[in-house]
Amino acid sequence: MTDAPNPLLSPPALPYDLPPYGSIAVEHYLPAFHAAFAAQRAEVDAITAQTAEPTFENTLVALERSGELLDRVARTFYTVTGADGTPEIQLVEEQLAPLMAAHRDAIQLDAALYSRIAAVHAQLDGLDLDAESRYLVERHHREMSLAGAGLDDAQKTRLTDLNQRLSVLTNTFEKNLLADTNDLAVVFDDAAELDGLGDGELSAAAQAATARGLDGRYVVTLTLYTGHPYLASLTNRESRRRLLEASRARATRDNEYDNRPVLREIVRLRAERAALLGYPSHAAAVLADQTAGSPEAVASLLRRLAAPAAANARQEQAALQRIADADGIRIDAHDWAFYTEKVRAERYDLDRAALRPWFEAERVLRDGVFFAAEQLYGIRVNERHDLQGYHPEVRVFEVHNADGSELGLFLLDLYTRDTKRGGAWMNSIVTQSALRGTAPVVVNNLNVNKPAPGTPTLLSLDEVTTLFHEFGHALHGLFATVTYPHFGGTAVYRDFVEFPSQVNEMWILWPEILANYARHIDTGEPLPADVVERLHASEAFNQGFATSEYLAASWIDQAWHGLTLDEASSDIDVAAFQAAALADIGLDNPAVPTRYASTYFAHVFSGGYSAGYYSYIWSEVLDADTVEWFRENGGLTRENGDRFRQRLLGVGGSGDPLAAYRDFRGRDAEIQPLLERRGLTG
Numbered sequence: 173m174t175d176a177p178n179p180l181l182s183p184p185a186l187p188y189d190l191p192p193y194g195s196i197a198v199e200h201y202l203p204a205f206h207a208a209f210a211a212q213r214a215e216v217d218a219i220t221a222q223t224a225e226p227t228f229e230n231t232l233v234a235l236e237r238s239g240e241l242l243d244r245v246a247r248t249f250y251t252v253t254g255a256d257g258t259p260e261i262q263l264v265e266e267q268l269a270p271l272m273a274a275h276r277d278a279i280q281l282d283a284a285l286y287s288r289i290a291a292v293h294a295q296l297d298g299l300d301l302d303a304e305s306r307y308l309v310e311r312h313h314r315e316m317s318l319a320g321a322g323l324d325d326a327q328k329t330r331l332t333d334l335n336q337r338l339s340v341l342t343n344t345f346e347k348n349l350l351a352d353t354n355d356l357a358v359v360f361d362d363a364a365e366l367d368g369l370g371d372g373e374l375s376a377a378a379q380a381a382t383a384r385g386l387d388g389r390y391v392v393t394l395t396l397y398t399g400h401p402y403l404a405s406l407t408n409r410e411s412r413r414r415l416l417e418a419s420r421a422r423a424t425r426d427n428e429y430d431n432r433p434v435l436r437e438i439v440r441l442r443a444e445r446a447a448l449l450g451y452p453s454h455a456a457a458v459l460a461d462q463t464a465g466s467p468e469a470v471a472s473l474l475r476r477l478a479a480p481a482a483a484n485a486r487q488e489q490a491a492l493q494r495i496a497d498a499d500g501i502r503i504d505a506h507d508w509a510f511y512t513e514k515v516r517a518e519r520y521d522l523d524r525a526a527l528r529p530w531f532e533a534e535r536v537l538r539d540g541v542f543f544a545a546e547q548l549y550g551i552r553v554n555e556r557h558d559l560q561g562y563h564p565e566v567r568v569f570e571v572h573n574a575d576g577s578e579l580g581l582f583l584l585d586l587y588t589r590d591t592k593r594g595g596a597w598m599n600s601i602v603t604q605s606a607l608r609g610t611a612p613v614v615v616n617n618l619n620v621n622k623p624a625p626g627t628p629t630l631l632s633l634d635e636v637t638t639l640f641h642e643f644g645h646a647l648h649g650l651f652a653t654v655t656y657p658h659f660g661g662t663a664v665y666r667d668f669v670e671f672p673s674q675v676n677e678m679w680i681l682w683p684e685i686l687a688n689y690a691r692h693i694d695t696g697e698p699l700p701a702d703v704v705e706r707l708h709a710s711e712a713f714n715q716g717f718a719t720s721e722y723l724a725a726s727w728i729d730q731a732w733h734g735l736t737l738d739e740a741s742s743d744i745d746v747a748a749f750q751a752a753a754l755a756d757i758g759l760d761n762p763a764v765p766t767r768y769a770s771t772y773f774a775h776v777f778s779g780g781y782s783a784g785y786y787s788y789i790w791s792e793v794l795d796a797d798t799v800e801w802f803r804e805n806g807g808l809t810r811e812n813g814d815r816f817r818q819r820l821l822g823v824g825g826s827g828d829p830l831a832a833y834r835d836f837r838g839r840d841a842e843i844q845p846l847l848e849r850r851g852l853t854g
């Protein structure tokens with residue numbers, strides 16, 4: 173440690189308030205958090221110490237002005253924990269988790285603050301406020317009520333204990349998962365065992381082995397979800413079996429990384445917290461404040477989709493079995509992707525692995541992802557080599573509006589690394605707010621394997637999809653035009669937040685976009701028209717499997733979080749509980765495993781999606797309905813883009829999202845386009 177000032181506590185000096193990552197050291201974080209906690213505490217105390225009657229200005233606006241330092245420090249830090257969580261960073265995160273929970277609770281449960289907000293809320297109808305300000309009062313009042321601000325002191329103490337313990341447990345869950353995922357990476361002795369992989373994939377496996385001190389061997393690291401992209405191409409059945417078995421074993425072994433007791437305690441404490449707040453279950457408490465409204469509404473959608481999805485998967489399985497018969501194999505879970513590619517090749521003459529040469533990452537990014545947004549919204553994206561992110565691999569881009577005005581920064585962190593958690597995501601480092609005068613700084617993280625030095629990154633179609641998807645979230649954050657920080661970025665209901673990113677996927681195969689980016693790495697030739705045609709023809713292909721594995725995970729999430737405190741307090745066998753839940757909804761086909769099993773279901777046990785994994789298909793109803801709207805209205809035009817941007821993306825969390833949808837679409841969303849897209853019309 174030196175006496176140099178803590179860069180986290182200095183006023184922002186870089187463009188768009190980008191954190192000075194180059195001068196931040198690990199030891200700066202905890203002191204900065206302590207200072208930031210104290211600063212917000214003092215700001216909130218100043219609000220409640222006022223003798224003046226509560227007003228919108230002296231209470232709500234003052235609350236919105238509070239916590240700016242904490243927001244900055246926390247967003248700076250949590251960007252790093254997800255994308256570059258070194259052991260040192262993880263240690264800070266562990267120490268911080270209970271402190272952060274305690275600070276949040278102290279404000280959310282502040283009785284004096286709550287009574288001032290309740291007073292403003294009570295006279296809301298008589299106040300002359302704009303729509304966003306009214307909504308701000310309603311949201312703060314509701315969120316504090318849901319957090320338990322109305323409870324008595326003994327209950328609040330118990331609630332605070334629960335939150336602190338939960339913050340530790342969810343952190344443990346994530347740490348166990350990361351460690352066991354690394355531990356269970358599959359080691360192969362011989363390249364022959366990896367027959368079917370491309371040269372790039374094979375050399376990545378050789379490099380991964382070298383990095384682990386296993387020179388001359390091959391290491392395949394696991395993905396977050398149950399399956400693995402290599403399952404589609406590995407010709408050696410035993411290799412496929414080993415890969416899937418390792419994936420499904422994560423955090424279920426009798427070792428220090430066992431997540432079974434961790435998740436049981438998480439479930440029990442969440443149920444207890446819900447009971448304290450007056451709800452029968454955690455799911456009931458969570459869903460009361462989502463567009464879905466209740467567990468019953470969610471269950472009803474999931475059940476409606478499960479039966480046709482499972483039936484479609486059985487039909488798909490029969491087609492796979494016909495080919496597997498020739499090999500004398502009965503289709504098992506680890507065979508599904510491999511034989512699916514054979515059926516796909518037979519039916520559509522399409523080898524997805526052979527598409528990579530058309531999807532060079534830089535071209536996909538600039539001439540696909542950015543190009544689509546330029547066409548729709550008129551924005552311009554330029555790389556800023558003079559600005560640096562939190563890791564040398566992070567790239568920084570500046571985004572301008574069509575009229576040349578500054579919009580914000582977009583950071584891209586494409587490659588996988590051992591310190592990065594699995595999956596792909598978007599987060600905000602700075603959120604847009606007129607009150608604070610801040611512009612958005614957003615990040616996209618993916619987990620693309622790094623190619624051998626000197627060779628280009630060739631993406632799979634799935635990775636192309638992920639890039640468009642995450643950039644859809646980025647646009648949502650970049651386009652926000654809200655006043656209050658509370659609504660900045662993508663601070664919308666969780667069962668709404670996937671909608672803009674899903675819509676952005678519609679441009680992947682859109683003719684003008686595809687022709688612009690999908691160019692062969694060597695020849696520059698566009699993807700042949702007949703291949704494009706077959707890609708379109710095969711869009712509903714394997715949707716029985718994809719829908720089933722997703723619905724299964726959603727159902728497991730609802731099952732755990734739908735438990736009452738009594739039910740959650742019994743000694744539950746994790747595997748048996750999960751199996752019973754899947755049998756209950758008819759998604760128990762052993763050849764179609766759940767996309768996430770309980771012990772590695774990070775979304776719901778360590779991420780922010782508890783009782784919320786259904787959200788993806790819930791918001792896909794809006795997505796499919798919106799794609800239909802774009803098609804009906806001429807597709808890729810500035811006029812369409814601007815309407816979507818102004819009436820929907822720009823609203824952020826500052827209003828009722830379903831009202832924003834009606835304003836954009838001219839009516840409520842209909843489910844039919846989703847059923848058709850996924851082949852579920854029966």
Ligand SMILES: [Zn+2]
Binds near residue numbers: 642670673
């Ligand atoms: Zn997403």
